[in-house]
Amino acid sequence: MTMKKVFIITLCALWGTVVAAQQVDVLHYGIDLTINDATNQIAGKVTLNLQYLQQTGKLKIDLAGMKVSEVLSKGRQIGFEQDANALYLKVHARAGDKAAYTVVYAGTPKDGLIISKNKYGDRTFFTDHWPDRAHQWLPCIDHPSDKATVTFTINAPEHYTVVANGVKVSEERLPAGIKKTVYDEKVPLPIKVMAVAAADFTVTHSGDVGRIPVYSYVFREDASHQGYARATQILPYFIQQVGPFQFEKLANIQSKTIFGGMENAGAIFYAENSLDFERLESLLAHEIAHQWFGDAVTETDWRHLWLSEGFATYMTLLYMEHTYGTDTLKASLKEDREKVIGFAKKRKTPVVDTTVHSNYMQLLNANSYQRGGWVLHMLRRKIGDEQFWAGIRQYFKDYNGRNASTDDFRKEMEKASGQDLKGFFTQWLYTAAIPELQMNLSYNEATHTVKMEVIQQQSPLFEFPLEYTLDKTKPLQQVMIKERVTTIMIPAETKPAGIWLDPDTNLLADIAK
Incomplete structure (x- = not known):
């Protein structure tokens, strides 16, 4: 993810989500969502296929701001309770048991699913889950440690183009001007990078990288912009350097994310003004790199x-x-x-x-x-x-x-x-400090020697190699720094103009000028 205002690299409570994550491992989410143009209220029917990790009598599922009407298991209603941040199911499960629960609910999301208008005044729907905002509209285990596959079934007014993780399985016209779009993602994902969007997009097939199709989804008013097409030149680098791309497509999507970019798996969201960013190529590279690191491999x-x-x-x-x-x-x-x-x-x-x-x-x-x-x-x-x-x-x-x-x-x-x-x-x-270095220099005319003292001013002391050179013309030298004060004697026929520390930019340190 890239923060919007600090461009490129400038990207539920923990106790509750960890407990939930320890109770079960969600294997698959079946998300059936209905949206409309009349109100911001949504209707959802979400099925969680899961496996219990411990004996459980009360299962906690993260959910806030939505009103649950019923929960079904094997077609039968089961008991549940709900508070401001969670849904609690009354169950009788042992470690290793598998189960499927369908949660039927409705409400107006306060976050997580952003229903608004884009800069052209057109109505849009975009999920924005990071870090733990998905449960503001979606019953889930809202923690990066729980990865699952997902199927999105989106019922929306037919003028919307819908895009989500995975492959588009079907698109069907329904009565009353509604279109049902289904996407299926077979790669397990953390909830933070599950995503769906509905907007009046112009879709361009930017090209293929091997068997991976690369698409650009931009607002119809920006149809002439081709900036996201650069992804077709970035993707091969990471495939070659790191390993195979795990997802069946790469869609680069103009969106209403609060970030400069959000690395949703195979369906990256970019800020709506990103097409005009000076460093768009870096932004694309950052979010594409996340497809390996953050999406395929996820932090615990x-x-x-x-x-x-x-x-x-x-x-x-x-x-x-x-x-x-x-x-x-x-x-x-x-x-x-x-x-x-x-x-x-x-x-x-x-x-x-x-x-x-x-x-x-x-x-x-x-x-x-x-x-x-x-x-x-x-x-x-x-x-x-x-x-x-x-x-x-x-x-x-x-x-x-x-x-x-x-x-x-x-x-x-x-x-x-x-x-x-x-x-x-x-x-x-694991250490808060970084090296803070002070350098003292003196030249001995009699011995033709430079005395260099490198002083670590921070605490604790670090151990690292320090590169330096005389006059920027001499060969690069290296010394190991590990004491509070390190003294180096350097032969020099004449007094040098100076000594340059870390000339090749290989050390993270605050070096006093």
């Missing part, structure tokens, strides 16, 4: 969000490096480093932030995005390109369709590199 919990946003951030930089050269990568890394330094001065939290238990929007910050991307860059430099990509590919292969934690990723990279990476991960991902 919000605290591991960097496995989604940090990955999409750095994968975007790698695509731009591949397309435009190393100088583009360095410029972006410098820009991102300044954002990380600025954030660190305002808020002292690590990338894996265990202090956030609600209002997960606050995790959409420079730690999750830019610092997470920087960690991947330093990891790449530490273990080498070949081992880095081998680890990334194996990580994707092993956790495709599943959930992963930061430790899961670390173990994959340790296997690929043959290195112990616990210290690296601890200091860069």
